[in-house]
Amino acid sequence: MSTLPAEAAQGAPAEARPWALACLLLALAGALFFSSYGFANWLASQRQDVPSVFFEWERGIPFLPWTIVPYWSIDLLYGLSFFLWRTRAALLTHVKRLVLAQLVSVACFIAFPLRFSFERPQADGLPGQLFTLLGGFDLPFNQAPSLHISLLVILWVAFAAHVTGGWRWLLHGWFALIGVSVLTTWQHHLIDVPTGALVGWLCVYLFPLRLPAVDAAAPDARTRRISRRYALGAAIALLCAVLAAGASVTLAFLLLWAALALACVARIYALAAPAWFQKDSNGTMAPAACWVLAPYLLGAFINSRWWTWRAPRASQIADGVWVGRFATRRELRALGVNAVLDLSAELPRVANGRALAYRCVPVLDLTVPTAGQLEQAVSQLDQWHAEGRRVLVSCALGYSRSALVGAAWLARQRGLSDAEAALAALREHRPAVVLSPEHARTLQGWLDSLPTMEPA
Known part of the structure; x- marks a missing residue:
């Protein structure tokens, strides 16, 4: 053998x-x-x-x-x-x-x-x-x-x-x-x-043999608050599983599975560790993570479709660059993109193909990318744009994580040094983005760390 x-x-x-x-x-x-x-x-x-x-x-x-x-x-x-x-x-x-x-x-x-x-x-x-x-x-x-x-x-x-x-x-x-x-x-x-x-x-x-090397911030009040919400969801699902056991073994098992998945997600947020989604830089999630977290992953995908049902799924922010929601194969074909920059930590890659370049910089949902994550994502986008690729920058909804990367990239392309100006430039193309003052502060900090340069 x-x-x-x-x-x-x-x-x-x-x-x-x-x-x-x-x-x-x-x-x-x-x-x-x-x-x-x-x-x-x-x-x-x-x-x-x-x-x-x-x-x-x-x-x-x-x-x-x-x-x-x-x-x-x-x-x-x-x-x-x-x-x-x-x-x-x-x-x-x-x-x-x-x-x-x-x-x-x-x-x-x-x-x-x-x-x-x-x-x-x-x-x-x-x-x-x-x-x-x-x-x-x-x-x-x-x-x-x-x-x-x-x-x-x-x-x-x-x-x-x-x-x-x-x-x-x-x-x-x-x-x-x-x-x-x-x-x-x-x-x-x-x-x-x-x-x-x-x-x-x-x-x-x-007990994975290894975890993907992922840049992440330390746990803070935001991640701990989200962790408590998922822990509460896990407890409710577990209680429902116990109550359902006498009526339907199948339903009880599914609720137990959901409780386990939510408990694992609560742990991920408590640690502020997107690496525990076990999604590598190519967007592939480890089979064990897919199985254990399956109820949550299904819910996350449905949620991404629910909130973007009547909204533009992707918006072009520059020649050959779009910002949008986590895309299926059909959506990628419709856009005609040949590269995906994926900011979601919680959704496994669904699109494949020899001609499709893929890079994942996993960021936890409802959190703000770190300066390091911004730099990784913008550098990859710069490279693909220079190669003439048609790129989709995506996260679950296309409203926050990917939007911030899009704004950062526009700022570097145009030589902007002010975060509010960069965000305004993004909103010209994708008005429905959801970016808080914390996003603006993170972007400003990243811009301040850049060497002075002329617009690309």
């Missing part, structure tokens, strides 16, 4: 593979797995009545004894995963993901025990032997979230980072089969699968 040194691609210094540490951590993680998992199973077995949560149509899911083989294979993959990593830091990150998944899942098993409710048919041959072995330590409890699925997500991400070429298709196929096997071996009900996947993606999100 060909492998790709994922950690080396991230600029990690060359070092000897941590074989000894991998062996030690594997032993400790194995002890934690069997002891905590077994304890939660035993504790549930002591209860008089452990409920089940399932849909009636699940009785139609076929029992396929042979799928116990891929089901069991995750144990082998779990052990091998400790020896994938070339650096100590990457190994420790992987182990943190596994341990967090274990702790979160076991805590749920203890707090909200569930049991598998169908009687499994007898199996013969090798599958029968494997089921007998499994039944020796795995009682019909420890259901939601499925720890099997949580570990599957973490291991899938780990192996996919090291496998290239045609082996990736084999890898994806086998891991998908493992995912299906939790149902076809009658080990789990359906609700256990998405809850387990969410826990797995949360662990990958919270």
Whole structure:
């Protein structure tokens, strides 16, 4: 199997593979797995009545004894995963993901025990032997979230980072089969699968191998205030999820997912750290961030469309330069642009194409870009404009973050040294922008830092 040194691609210094540490951590993680998992199973077995949560149509899911083989294979993959990593830091990150998944899942098993409710048919041959072995330590409890699925997500991400070429298709196929096997071996009900996947993606999100290098301001009163609002939203969504559990498991799960996403966004604003959206300079958001934050991302996109429904979606501020909302592929084609300068931290790139240049300078929504972020964005816009590209400068609505960059660029193009004059020049082309006195102060500070120069 060909492998790709994922950690080396991230600029990690060359070092000897941590074989000894991998062996030690594997032993400790194995002890934690069997002891905590077994304890939660035993504790549930002591209860008089452990409920089940399932849909009636699940009785139609076929029992396929042979799928116990891929089901069991995750144990082998779990052990091998400790020896994938070339650096100590990457190994420790992987182990943190596994341990967090274990702790979160076991805590749920203890707090909200569930049991598998169908009687499994007898199996013969090798599958029968494997089921007998499994039944020796795995009682019909420890259901939601499925720890099997949580570990599957973490291991899938780990192996996919090291496998290239045609082996990736084999890898994806086998891991998908493992995912299906939790149902076809009658080990789990359906609700256990998405809850387990969410826990797995949360662990990958919270422990990334690296975060994008992003210029950002320190937390202030504004970001803390926004953080509290998102935290309140998360608490309300969580309460609604608890209240909805008795009426609709599906609705309860979706509300729980929304609560988790809002809690993560609250943390991002509390830290004033757009890097935790895990969106790189090319506009691509890490898969873990996309999955964990999906309810928020969907809401952010809908919000951008709601507020700009009847407004101009993009305004031309100079020859070959537009300022506007976060654009879809269709909107980019309609404008005829071939470069996008994206100021949004919270919206993953949707437009692609070989001829499309893309640069993201992520700025948190409802905040003011820093002088450093302004300089990065204006310098990129200068370069593309000099190359003759047709550029869209965008953020969620096109009213604030991108508008400030547009004003800064116009000021440098025209040799303006006054922020109010630059903002007035922008408003000539895009009157509906929303720029506060704080935006003007930031722009003035950036202009004052520039060397005296003639208009471009």
